[in-house]
Amino acid sequence: MLKDITLGQYFPGKTVVHRLDPRTKLLLLIVYIVALFLAKSWYSYALVLAFLTGVTLLGKIPFKAMTKGLKPMLIFIIFTALLNLFYTKGGTLLVDWWIFEIWSDGVRTAFFMVLRIMMLICGTFLLTYTTSPIALTDALERLLSPLKKIHVPVHELAMMMSIALRFIPTLIEETDKIISAQKARGADFETGSIIRRAKALIPILVPLFVSAFRRADELATAMECRCYHGGDGRTRLKVLRYAGIDLLAFLVGAALLAGVIVLRRFGL
């Protein structure tokens, strides 16, 4: 049951999208998001949507995986749609009933807003589906490395991120085990008032925290035993290098952004 929360998990593969340099993908995601927020008309949305569909097909990501990612955001999406629907005024009045007024502009804004949020989520999932967390942290570290000049501990932050990602499955497994063990001692997590249920979490949370701290301690010792001393002078096993396809990808990204800007310029 708990295993289901690993949303947006990496699907290993060998497609063009998988093989792109993670830095390229990260930068392309930013370009994509900017393009998405600049889009104002049917044409520009269609252009961005075409890009999204194209990359999804190239990466051979199943359509189902995309829709599954949208599910937890459903309430948020509906809420946004309703707010925009009732609070935008302009165009022609479509519905006027009691205190509710729906204008044609409201319908339009609500529709675009929902489309924008959904495409935003799908685009982000596309990145995490095709890029392993390790590659992603590597990319982040490299892209942020200029900040080292102003004494931002980029390497340490990246290391913290990879360790956190690494321990998510471990901690989930641990939680499952602790739940089973407390159930075996007759703990009841399913019945009773909210306060009783919240109290029932203590026998799970205390051992979980204790073991998380113990693991952190052991990991720190193990790292020190292997002479870890931060990022200075550290070399990498896999050095990131841009290749021909990365250039191509950047060109596509630039074309997308240029297309959206031009369409916006002509008011389309």
Next chain:
Amino acid sequence: MDPTPIIEVRDLTHTYSAGTPFEHTAIEHINLAFRPGELVGIIGHTGSGKSTLIQHLNGLLKPTSGKVLFQGEDIWKDKKFTHSIRGRVGLVFQYPEYQLFEETCWKDIAFGPKNQGVTGDELDARVRRAAGFVGISEDLLEKSPFDLSGGQKRRVAIAGVIAMEPDVLILDEPTAGLDAAGRDSILENIKAYQQAQNAAVIMVSHSMEEVADLCSRLVVMNHGAVAMDDTPAGVFTRADELTEMGLSVPQVTSVFARLRAMGVNVPPDVYTVRYAVARLLERKEGRSC
């Protein structure tokens, strides 16, 4: 020995993640019965289905098909019964010390019986009795479990299950990671509980010496099925089959098998050091006469 089984599994099959690409059948068509007063060892290599089997016995896992019967009644017949079974069939997980959470040992041991609805003097008596079985002294009961040594923590955790006074006590590798002295004393505690309560005790273990020494019956699991179900003597005479399953026999058994292969006249059913010594002494005396 009481002939009616206290807990029984009939044609038990369990499939994990059924209907997904990760579908995996852990155990298939298992039939076993355990009687009060029995001390049963379950052996089998990693992934043979031992843990899946024992989690069915107290209703933590629901069978995909087949039944689990407690005193002849299906433990899944209604929700309340399933919940009450957890107190009658105590399950001690691997490394149980990682599940301690209370401020004092007393409170932690009391968690199980309290969930069963035991209160007041009876609760206190149960906690003290359970602590007695595992050799936790009175003064430790008021201490935080996190201040104890590893071996003591494990004792407190086992006491937490024993305090529910289950009719069936199941332990998953209770001695993993303990030193020799800690191992011996925990095994003695388990045996003491079994004799005092006439409980059925089921112990999963990787140590052949341990089960040979302690258990009256051994169940050998292989690829999700019961491969052997016999006395330790009966199981360990089939050394070749055990080796094929990736298991071994107690060291003393292999020494004696080697001696027999060399032509020395020693008995074939030796599986504990104590028994081996007795038989060798017998021989020595027989010769000197």
